[in-house]
Amino acid sequence: MRVPQFEFTPFSPKQLQVSAWWTDKSPYKDYETIICDGSVRAGKTLIMSTSFIEWSMANFNDEQFGIAGKTIGSLRRNVLTPLKRILKGRGGYRIKDKRADNLLEITRGNVTNHYYVFGGKDEGSQDLVQGLTAAGFFFDEVALMPQSFVNQATARVSKDGGKYWFNCNPDGPYHWFKLEWLDQPKKHKVLHIHFTMNDNPSLSDEVRDRYNRMYTGVFYQRYILGLWVLAEGVVYDNFNAEQMVVDPPDPSRITKYVVSSDYGALNPTVFLLWGFCDGVWYCLKEYYFDGRNNPGHRQKSDDQYANDLGTFLGPISAPIILDPSAKHFAIKLEQRGYEVIPADNDVLDGIRLTQSCMSNGLIKFTPGLSSVFKELSSYIWDSKTGQKGEDKVVKEHDHAMDAMRYFCMGVLAPNQNEEGIQVFDHY
Structure with a gap:
C-alpha cells in the first residue's frame, strides 16, 4: 500500500x-x-x-x-x-x-x-x-x-x-x-x-x-495565549444567559434524546434531559433530589430513583449517560430496560469541552433549570489546590455540573480528523 x-x-x-x-x-x-x-x-x-x-x-x-x-x-x-x-x-x-x-x-x-x-x-x-x-x-x-x-x-x-x-x-x-x-x-x-x-x-x-472560539477563561489564556496562569473564580465564566438560555424547540422537531445523570446516595442525584434539534443540543429539563436537604432528610433507594426517572422521561426513550461510580444503580436501570452508558469522568478535559460547546452554540439551556443555573454561578476553582500546582474544582454545587460534563464528554467529545483538527461527532 x-x-x-x-x-x-x-x-x-x-x-x-x-x-x-x-x-x-x-x-x-x-x-x-x-x-x-x-x-x-x-x-x-x-x-x-x-x-x-x-x-x-x-x-x-x-x-x-x-x-x-x-x-x-x-x-x-x-x-x-x-x-x-x-x-x-x-x-x-x-x-x-x-x-x-x-x-x-x-x-x-x-x-x-x-x-x-x-x-x-x-x-x-x-x-x-x-x-x-x-x-x-x-x-x-x-x-x-x-x-x-x-x-x-x-x-x-x-x-x-x-x-x-x-x-x-x-x-x-x-x-x-x-x-x-x-x-x-x-x-x-x-x-x-x-x-x-x-x-x-x-x-x-x-x-x-476556530481555535480562538473553542476556549474561554483560563483555558483561553493557556491554550491560545500560551500563558501559565492560575485557574480561579467561576469555572464557567463564559456562561451568558442572554445568548445561551432560549425557549425549547417544538418537540416534533427533536430527533434524539439523551439523559445525563450524576448519582448520589446521600449527595444529590441529578437527571438532565437533552434534545437534539437542527445542530444544537438543548437541556430541556432537570430532576434534582438532595438526600440531605429535604423535609425530614428523607433518602431514596435505587428503585425509587428508577421510578423517578421513568416519571421524568414519560413516553420519551433515551440512553442514560451515568456517573461511572453508580454501578448498582446502573444495574437497576439495565434490569428495567434502559441503555446505560458509563460517563467519562475526566474533569479537566470535560470542563474544557463543555466550555467550548457552550461558547460555540452546540449546547443551549431552556428556562426553568433552576439547579443548573444556580450551580453555573457557584461552581468555582479551588484556590488552595491551585497554589499547590493542581487544577481542581471545589466539590460543592457540582452535581448538575457533573451531569452536564458527562453529557458533553459522552455525546460531543472531540475527535481528530486527518489534519489534526478537532471536530464534533453528534451522538
Missing part, C-alpha cells in the same frame, strides 16, 4: 530554531534541554519530534532513547503516526514498529537506534522506565505527567551528550514543571522557545479563528 506523504509548508523562524539548536554551528549546541511551550496547534510537536530523531541519528549509533506521552495511545496518535509518515516521506529511513515491545527501531544508512515508548499518566508510571540506559528523552505534553515519572525518566539519560526534549501547553503558575524546569533555566541548561499559533505557518486564518 502507498504510504500517504506528509506535506510540509515552509517552517517559521521558531520551528527552524528547534530543528537546528543542537547542530555544530548553533550557539545553543551545548545546552542540555529544550522546552517548547505555548498555545495549541502551534507546530511544536511536529518539529520537536522530527528534530529529536534527526539529532539522535546524527550523534549516536546503537543507543536507546525514550519517547513519552500521557498515554501510549495518545502518543501514537499525536506523535508517532505523523512522525513515521514524515520520516518515510524524507527517504533514507527504515522504521520497524515493534508494538508488543513498545519500541521503534529506526535505521538510516549504517546507523540504527532504539526508541522505547512510554505512557506517563500516573505515579506508577515511574516503574516503567527503571533500568533503561538512555542517550536522550522526549516528553510530549510533559505538564500532564507526574513529577515522579519525569524525574525517573530524566535520570535514565546517562550517556555523554544526552539531551532532554520537553513539549507542553501551559498549566498553572505553581505547576511542578514550571517551578523546577522553566523557572530554573541555568540549572538545567535550558533553551526555552515559546510558541503561539502564529508560529505555525500551516494554519489558515479560518482554523486559527
Whole structure:
C-alpha cells in the first residue's frame, strides 16, 4: 500500500530554531534541554519530534532513547503516526514498529537506534522506565505527567551528550514543571522557545479563528495565549444567559434524546434531559433530589430513583449517560430496560469541552433549570489546590455540573480528523 506523504509548508523562524539548536554551528549546541511551550496547534510537536530523531541519528549509533506521552495511545496518535509518515516521506529511513515491545527501531544508512515508548499518566508510571540506559528523552505534553515519572525518566539519560526534549501547553503558575524546569533555566541548561499559533505557518486564518472560539477563561489564556496562569473564580465564566438560555424547540422537531445523570446516595442525584434539534443540543429539563436537604432528610433507594426517572422521561426513550461510580444503580436501570452508558469522568478535559460547546452554540439551556443555573454561578476553582500546582474544582454545587460534563464528554467529545483538527461527532 502507498504510504500517504506528509506535506510540509515552509517552517517559521521558531520551528527552524528547534530543528537546528543542537547542530555544530548553533550557539545553543551545548545546552542540555529544550522546552517548547505555548498555545495549541502551534507546530511544536511536529518539529520537536522530527528534530529529536534527526539529532539522535546524527550523534549516536546503537543507543536507546525514550519517547513519552500521557498515554501510549495518545502518543501514537499525536506523535508517532505523523512522525513515521514524515520520516518515510524524507527517504533514507527504515522504521520497524515493534508494538508488543513498545519500541521503534529506526535505521538510516549504517546507523540504527532504539526508541522505547512510554505512557506517563500516573505515579506508577515511574516503574516503567527503571533500568533503561538512555542517550536522550522526549516528553510530549510533559505538564500532564507526574513529577515522579519525569524525574525517573530524566535520570535514565546517562550517556555523554544526552539531551532532554520537553513539549507542553501551559498549566498553572505553581505547576511542578514550571517551578523546577522553566523557572530554573541555568540549572538545567535550558533553551526555552515559546510558541503561539502564529508560529505555525500551516494554519489558515479560518482554523486559527476556530481555535480562538473553542476556549474561554483560563483555558483561553493557556491554550491560545500560551500563558501559565492560575485557574480561579467561576469555572464557567463564559456562561451568558442572554445568548445561551432560549425557549425549547417544538418537540416534533427533536430527533434524539439523551439523559445525563450524576448519582448520589446521600449527595444529590441529578437527571438532565437533552434534545437534539437542527445542530444544537438543548437541556430541556432537570430532576434534582438532595438526600440531605429535604423535609425530614428523607433518602431514596435505587428503585425509587428508577421510578423517578421513568416519571421524568414519560413516553420519551433515551440512553442514560451515568456517573461511572453508580454501578448498582446502573444495574437497576439495565434490569428495567434502559441503555446505560458509563460517563467519562475526566474533569479537566470535560470542563474544557463543555466550555467550548457552550461558547460555540452546540449546547443551549431552556428556562426553568433552576439547579443548573444556580450551580453555573457557584461552581468555582479551588484556590488552595491551585497554589499547590493542581487544577481542581471545589466539590460543592457540582452535581448538575457533573451531569452536564458527562453529557458533553459522552455525546460531543472531540475527535481528530486527518489534519489534526478537532471536530464534533453528534451522538
